Amino acid sequence: MSSIGDQGSAAKPAKASVSELESMLSESPSSDRVCLKLAQILGVRRSEVALLRLDKGSLRFVFPPELRSAGVLPLTGTAVAARTAATRTPLLSNTFMRVKHVSLFEAVKLGAAEEDRSQEQMPIQKIMSVPVVSSGGSVMGVVQVSRKGLDASLAGADFANADLKQLEQAAEILSRMPFMQEGAEI
Numbered sequence: 001m002s003s004i005g006d007q008g009s010a011a012k013p014a015k016a017s018v019s020e021l022e023s024m025l026s027e028s029p030s031s032d033r034v035c036l037k038l039a040q041i042l043g044v045r046r047s048e049v050a051l052l053r054l055d056k057g058s059l060r061f062v063f064p065p066e067l068r069s070a071g072v073l074p075l076t077g078t079a080v081a082a083r084t085a086a087t088r089t090p091l092l093s094n095t096f097m098r099v100k101h102v103s104l105f106e107a108v109k110l111g112a113a114e115e116d117r118s119q120e121q122m123p124i125q126k127i128m129s130v131p132v133v134s135s136g137g138s139v140m141g142v143v144q145v146s147r148k149g150l151d152a153s154l155a156g157a158d159f160a161n162a163d164l165k166q167l168e169q170a171a172e173i174l175s176r177m178p179f180m181q182e183g184a185e186i
Contacts, residue, residue, distance in 0.1 A: 122148035125155035
């Protein structure tokens with residue numbers, strides 16, 4: 001077996017595909033299970049995925065569960081998620097730490113899993129943010145994937161346009177998940 005031809009697959013052995021999210025639709029999965037699968041698809045940690053749902057004019061965290069009671073983000077605010085929802089425009093930033101942003105939610109401890117402990121309360125260095133839009137065209141929420149670390153070099157690889165495309169495909173599938181419907185139990 002040639003080591004040259006297999007290097008790409010060896011670097012990401014358990015990477016899942018967006019089609020796996022699609023197949024989960026029939027199971028009515030929990031938001032936690034779907035977001036964990038999304039983390040696996042995009043090669044990030046659990047603590048680097050956020051899903052917010054539009055609820056009474058504000059964005060409320062669906063995932064991670066630790067942020068469900070942390071408050072809401074008004075759509076008129078300056079938070080990246082609010083801008084993503086208001087403008088309906090995806091964002092990919094590999095220099096996010098240089099951008100002035102609200103870091104309130106970054107201070108909340110996330111997860112007790114061993115893989116997340118090293119990332120606890122680390123600042124977001126790189127981020128992708130995509131609106132979740134219904135088939136009728138209305139914004140239902142926002143999905144964000146980040147890379148955290150003490151600095152950009154320690155946070156992992158830069159996000160590529162192909163990663164953003166996968167997140168946009170995932171957002172379309174998320175729009176059909178029961179937990180994304182306004183008023184659904186989170």
